[in-house]
Amino acid sequence: MAILPCLVKGMRDYSSLQLYRRNYILSIIRSIYALYGFEPIETPALETRTTLTGKYGQEGEQLIFNVLKSGNFLGGIAEAISPTEHRKLKPLISDKGLRYDLTVPLMRYVAAHQHQICFPFRRYQVQPVWRADRPQKGRYREFLQCDADIIGSLSLLCEAEILKLIYDIAAQLGIQNFCIKINHRGVLSAITDPEKETLFCTIVDKLEKIGFQQVVTALQEANFSDATIASLSLLQNFKGSNAERLIQLQTAIGHTDQGSKAIKAFTDILAQTHTLGLPDQVCAIEPTLARGLNYYTGLVMELTIANSLVGSLGGGGRYANLGNLFGATGLVGVGFSFGIDRLYDIMEAQNLFQSIPTYSTEVLLTNMEENGATQLLHLLRQLRVDGFKSELYPEQVKIKKQLTYAHKKNIPFVVISEKAGSVNHYCILKNMQTGVQNRYSWSELCDALRTALAATC
The missing domain is CATH 3.40.50.800 (Anticodon-binding domain)
Incomplete structure (x- = not known):
């Protein structure tokens, strides 16, 4: 009986035409990464469960593809666990998984090679990642990420350079109507209980997906205070230019330690990006931008397209504690990751592939x-x-x-x-x-x- 030639949901084949176009995108990204002094590394597809878990938050960890142990992975399991305790089953039958992103493997790599690396370490990485997500338009279970990170410096110049790099790549690809949204975790920290900050950011991160009213409902069900919800509503309604939003932020949270630090960071970074040549209108402060991953601690950023249903074309931010988890105390980082598949979809929708050669044989x-x-x-x-x-x-x-x-x-x-x-x-x-x-x-x-x-x- 013939085998039905079907794909696993969320996975895709790529035709020669698609690969010519993807390779064009990658060539632009790699060339600009190199222009900015970033060096390439690669890490394996499989990482240990201890490397992957405890970094992405509860919702993120549910999307990790776990790989079964070799041999008799069910040996002794029936006696060790009841059928209802399925969460306890994973570490017993699986000790490794497919990488969820490229940032956590990067910090594992840096911790392992920190005595050979020259800091600040500028690395880029272009490799696939896997997430056990529900497949839909612009969201796949296997997709290619292109990361650029600077490890080992607290300077806000790093954030400014990353923002200019994002702009250069989007402009070089010819993408139209794009915007780089930025926020600082200090803005959200200033309006919520520090002990519930991670949960707060996880819920707020769903704002564009489910809408403000459903976010409010989720916050109420999680017992967040009326004051926190009112402050979020105030941030949601901020309007105007970055200068005007900074004034509004000063009024709303400038009296708090976290808020004042966030406002100072915005002011310095925007001044530096202006000097680097980033057009003022391209970068926009978005006070409710959260980025759902647990490890962000400072500036967060997303590349988006106006009036598009694709979602963000990439995201990133500053992280200060990942290195500690691997014994590399004090190793901070900031970076950004482009999603090639979404870039491809947008460029196709904007007819940006017309002049790209689609042949190999001459x-x-x-x-x-x-x-x-x-x-x-x-x-x-x-x-x-x-x-x-x-x-x-x-x-x-x-x-x-x-x-x-x-x-x-x-x-x-x-x-x-x-x-x-x-x-x-x-x-x-x-x-x-x-x-x-x-x-x-x-x-x-x-x-x-x-x-x-x-x-x-």
């Missing part, structure tokens, strides 16, 4: 009955020696079929070799886009092809 060498195989292989070898991405059609079939093949693969040029046996071999170079054909000797072909390809770029 020239197809046709295979005709009257041509000798030896001569064709010799020409194919010469084309590749000269650096042309080329292929020989493997079968001797009608020219129409071979041209159709070239058209479907978006191959820009086709070489049709004339009958072998003459002293001076000639061939036809056909431009598949314009239909123009020119006749060249074999000695002239490579120069003509190089000129023709340059003209199409």
Whole structure:
């Protein structure tokens, strides 16, 4: 019985066209990361449960893909646990999981190699992550993240550089109507009980998804005070420019220690980004922006598109305590992560892929009955020696079929070799886009092809 060719929900295959486009996005991101002095690292897909757990909050940890222990993972379990205590079952049958993000593995890596690393450590990482989430538009179970982090510095210049980096990448990709929203955890800390701050941020993080009234209901059910809810409502209604919002924040929370620190951080960071060349209107203070991950402690940021249902195109912020969990006391960091899949969706919706090459092969060498195989292989070898991405059609079939093949693969040029046996071999170079054909000797072909390809770029 044949196996049904189906995908696991939330996972995707990628066609050549999609990969050409994704690779274009990645090339822009990597080039700008390098421009800013970030260096690449990679970490394994699997991490231990002790590495992954205790960092993302209760809701985040429910989305970790746990991997079963090898061998008889159920041995002795029936006697050790009752069926109703399923949460206790995970550590008994699983000691590892697929990485949830790239930040926690980064801090594990830094803690393990801190004596070899030069600080401040600027690293970038482009790798897939996995989340056992409910699949929907713009949300997948496997997706590619592109992180850039600066580890080992408390300077707010790091935040300013990250914000300018986000802008440079979005602008270079040609994305329209984007905005970088920023907030500071001190803003939310200033209006809630310190012991319930993590829960408060987790609930407020759902604001755009479920709406303000449902957030209020959730806060009431979690026994948050009326004063906290009223303060959140006040922040929700702030309007105007960043300068005007800073004035409103000063009035609302400037009298608190957390609030005054947040306002000072906003003021310094915005001044530094202005000097770096970040347009003032691109970056907007959003006092209710929370970012749901537990490890953020300072500035948080998101890249968003106006009037889009895709959600944020990336997020990040400052974290101060992750290093402590791995024995690297005092190692603070700040970073940002782009979601490639959402970037792709937005760029496709905004028709930004029109000028990106969608082919690998540059020239197809046709295979005709009257041509000798030896001569064709010799020409194919010469084309590749000269650096042309080329292929020989493997079968001797009608020219129409071979041209159709070239058209479907978006191959820009086709070489049709004339009958072998003459002293001076000639061939036809056909431009598949314009239909123009020119006749060249074999000695002239490579120069003509190089000129023709340059003209199409």
